[in-house]
Each structure stands twice: as C-alpha cells, then as structure tokens.
Amino acid sequence: MRLYRKKAALLQYLNEKKTSLGFVPTMGALHQGHLALVEKAVVENKLVVVSIFVNPTQFNNPTDLENYPHSLTEDIEKLVPFEESLILFVPTKEELYGRTVSADTYDFGSLAVHMEGASRANHFLGVATVVEKLFKLINPQKAYFGEKDFQQLQIIKNLAKQKKWDIEIIGCPIIRETNGLAISSRNQLLTPALKDKAAILHNTLLWVTKQSSKTKISALEKEVKRQFEKQQDFQLDYFCIAEEETLVPATEFSRNKSCRAFIAVNVGPIRLIDNMLLTKI
16 A cells, blocks of 8 residues: 655656546545445556545534544554555645645535535535545546535535536445444544434434325424434434435425435534435325
8 A cells, every 4th residue: 555645746656557546535534434435446446545634624613623533543454455456645734735724615506505504614615625626636537425424425526517527426325333323433432322322313314214205394304303302412403304416405205306314413522414315205
C-alpha cells in the first residue's frame, strides 16, 4: 500500500499508472461500512485511492469537529487486506486547501434545503468543496459513497452533473450493527448501553416502513415525534419522509415516486443519522 501526503507526489504516481481508477473518500475512523466501499471499489477497478481527511469546512459545530475520532494507525491496519490495489492519501488541511480554509458556493436546489441542510448550516457547501478538490486531483472513473448519508450522495451526484465530470457516482447499501444501528465512525463515541438503545433509529424506520401502506405521512411523522418525546437519552432533530429524487418532503405517498424516511438524533454531542427506502405504495 502506497501512502501519500502531498498532492504532487500522488498526482505523479497516478499519471504514470494510466489504469482504471476508483476512489473512496473518507474522514478516517474506518469501519465495516467504509471497508465495504473499498471492497467493491477494488473488485471494480485495478487501482483504488482511499483518502482520509477530516474536512473542517463541513462541520458547523466546532465541538463535533473536535470530537471526531482519529485513528490513522488502526485505519491502515484495516486496509491491509486490500493493499495490493490501494493508494492511501492523507493530506493536511493546508495541503488540500492552501492558506484559506473555506467552502465554495454551490446551488443544489431542493437537495440541500431540508433535513441535514436545515440542521447544519453550510454543511453541504463544505462537503461539495472538498469533494470537488479531491475529484479534480484524483480524476477517478468511479467514486463510492455509502447510502447512510443519502442526502450527501444525491448532492454529489448533482455536483458531478453540474460540473459535467465523467465520473460514475456509486451508492452502496448501509452496513448495520447487529442491533440494526447504521454503522458510523461516531458510534464508537457511544457507551455500550447507549449503543444498544440507539437501535431505536432503525426500529423506528422499520415501523414506518410497515405502516406506510396504511397510514398518512402526517400521522407517521406525528407518531415518531411523540415516541421520541418519551426518550431521555435521544433528542430527535428531525424525522422526514421525502421524495427520493428531489429530497422535498412528501405530503402523501404516490405510486409514481419513491420516498425515503430520514431521521437524525442527537445523543448529547453525538449525532446519529439513518434512512430507509419506503416501497412504492
């Protein structure tokens, strides 16, 4: 496995290879969800770049940025099974951004307005900024993102379309803990007891899925909010059923449009998100 910290050295190596190239951007603290992306990328490409970079411009909460886990040594160990096909890129913020660490401006329309867009000011501007920098540098044929961050996935697809990049954006299924909790780097910040209780996110989405064929959206949203009002450890930020393509909150189910249920919960300073596709009614 080759490890690069400088853009120039990475670019020189990539220019020499001229082969099918996949890309998995991460913020480190790698888990089974990340490794599933890497595994798929390795199968589909002769060479894969994995980046590890905690991007400061996508954090609207300084405490969240400060508490985000860092574990480069452990991350490298987890990537060893893929090392023959892998390049690891671990830049500093100065290397990637230069002297000015700030987000660029984009217009993603309805995709960035609701849910995470409403709760985390300018979050997706930071995401798009770092993705654009990495895409321009690495220039992969395929890039892999997890569906746990489904809103982010849709925005990156839109970004690639706006920029007319010849990059296939591939969404990969959510990987879950045994209790159904969507695997996330933030899960390691939970106590064992809270991690067990956090199954409530997945269980809520399963309940919504089962009820969606016979219950109005407004009633589902009201009941989810009511259930979380009973929870002492979990503060509901939002629960929303939105059209999958536009991410506009839906008012009723339609046979012609796929919808997803989205949920975000704060456990003290720890933020957990999840989503689930609702079968067309």
